[in-house]
Amino acid sequence: MTILSSLKPKKVLFIATRQIGDVLVTTPLISKARELWPDAQFHFLGYRGKLDMLKGNPDISEIIETSDRPDFAQYLSLFNRLFQRYDLAIVTQPSDRAYLYGLVSAFRRVGVLGGHPQGKDSGNTKIEKQNAWKKFISMHNVTVDYFSQHVIAEKLRLLEVFYQNPSDLFKEAISVTPPEGEPLTPLIAGHLNQPYAVLHPGPLTAYKRWPLAYWQQLIEWLVQQGLQVILSASPAKQDLQLNRDILSLLHEQTRNSVIDTAGQLSIPQAGTLLRGAKIYIGIDTSITHLAAACNIPTIALFGATPPSNFGPWPNGFIGEQPYQLRARSQTVGNVTILQGPGECVPCRKAGCEDRADSNSECLDLLEPSQVITAVELALKKQ
Known part of the structure; x- marks a missing residue:
């Protein structure tokens, strides 16, 4: 793994195109990235209706919503909005679509790769083929481990390429940032x-x-x-x-x-x-x-x-x-x-x-x- 601790991106896009809980578990990653790059702009791309977990998050300056089932016109509009606007895309989900958004939006990418849910040998060749192009377009990847690796650690490890000593990621307290509250009815x-x-x-x-x-x-x-x-x-x-x-x-x-x-x-x-x-x-x-x-x-x-x-x-x-x-x-x-x-x-x-x-x-x-x-x-x- 090549260490890129000298990289100082000015604009970073976090991509979590999945469910509400998957958005919430990215917040320790966002907080740790803010420590690395205190002056960078952080934007977040996710599905419409799934991003309330980020309400009031102090590190995110712009939230970009997209449909979970976009038509061609919606894809085109989103691509025009994203195209090469970012220095770095952090792809927190292993889906093809999330990687495609990362490819369109940024000069550099790090991302999560899918693994076999049961940890069995069968099917691994197919998964390797599915992951090959994602590895090719990424400067660093972290593979999902559905049994041994906590999802918070999985997301944080996306930043290990930017540390001289990657173990430093886990030497301080790690917390999830809840959304800002709203008054009850x-x-x-x-x-x-x-x-x-x-x-x-x-x-x-x-x-x-x-x-x-x-x-x-x-x-x-x-x-x-x-x-x-x-x-x-x-x-x-x-x-x-x-x-x-x-x-x-x-x-x-x-x-x-x-x-x-x-x-x-x-x-x-x-x-x-x-x-x-x-x-x-x-x-x-x-x-x-x-x-x-x-x-x-x-x-x-x-x-x-x-x-x-x-x-x-x-x-x-x-x-x-x-x-x-x-x-x-x-x-x-x-x-x-x-x-x-x-x-x-x-x-x-x-x-x-x-x-x-x-x-x-x-x-x-x-x-x-x-x-x-x-x-x-x-x-x-x-």
């Missing part, structure tokens, strides 16, 4: 009348779900402890319905202590809600990462996803890897990750049947008592 703020816990039951895919009856037991226990319960949800129909299904299981007295935000909160408003919470409990999703970034006690329920790759980052951690691949319970900083039993955990498949609508036995066997114990321990530390 009166309908929600007016009902917050006691200490509260925020719960986020709804994932994008069914195989990350925790059973409804378990959420019921957890909520009833939290209310017995004197906490209000705030149910968070995205505006997606399945998330809204999931919250309604949970509420339907609760006794009326318990239900009176539960507020369903019903997908009404923006990401910055969710940040405001989280900052005021006593504790957060949620599944493997972007809001769980946001909760951890807001520095509140965060309980994350993990099934198929390796926490060593995508566990919520504990702010202030020093080093490349906060988590073990497998542990029924592990706490680092303000984050506790819980996993269910099974030698196959984490498999990184789409549930037991390897499809989006599958169940995950490891989450079915992650009992409420284990979650309640973790909540008790986290609350005692406050």
Whole structure:
């Protein structure tokens, strides 16, 4: 690897053309790049509707939104806007489209390369062919490791080519920058009348779900402890319905202590809600990462996803890897990750049947008592 510590780009484009959580995990990379290049302009390119995690970020001077399914005219307009405007493009996703944007926009590029999800030899030749042109146009690449390398470390390693000693990247505290908050709506703020816990039951895919009856037991226990319960949800129909299904299981007295935000909160408003919470409990999703970034006690329920790759980052951690691949319970900083039993955990498949609508036995066997114990321990530390 050639060290390019003398390079001082004036304009840098960060590219994260994926989901909301993928945008949030680029913020430590942005912060570290700012230390390297204090006078550079930083712009960020991502998908429309996925960039709220950057609201108020002090290091980003311009946000460029694009459609996740652009037509020819949209491509042409974006290319004209980007063409060779930047000294450096930092491509944080391994997709062909992200690399194409990097190629169009900048004189130099560094980027993430895809790997085989299961770490098997089969399919590697195909992946190498897919990666060949990306390596050719890049001055430095980092390959995804879905089991051993944390996604935060993966992004930070994109900068190692600019360090005389790349290990220096991980010798100081690393933190995720949450978005600037926005005021809560009166309908929600007016009902917050006691200490509260925020719960986020709804994932994008069914195989990350925790059973409804378990959420019921957890909520009833939290209310017995004197906490209000705030149910968070995205505006997606399945998330809204999931919250309604949970509420339907609760006794009326318990239900009176539960507020369903019903997908009404923006990401910055969710940040405001989280900052005021006593504790957060949620599944493997972007809001769980946001909760951890807001520095509140965060309980994350993990099934198929390796926490060593995508566990919520504990702010202030020093080093490349906060988590073990497998542990029924592990706490680092303000984050506790819980996993269910099974030698196959984490498999990184789409549930037991390897499809989006599958169940995950490891989450079915992650009992409420284990979650309640973790909540008790986290609350005692406050």
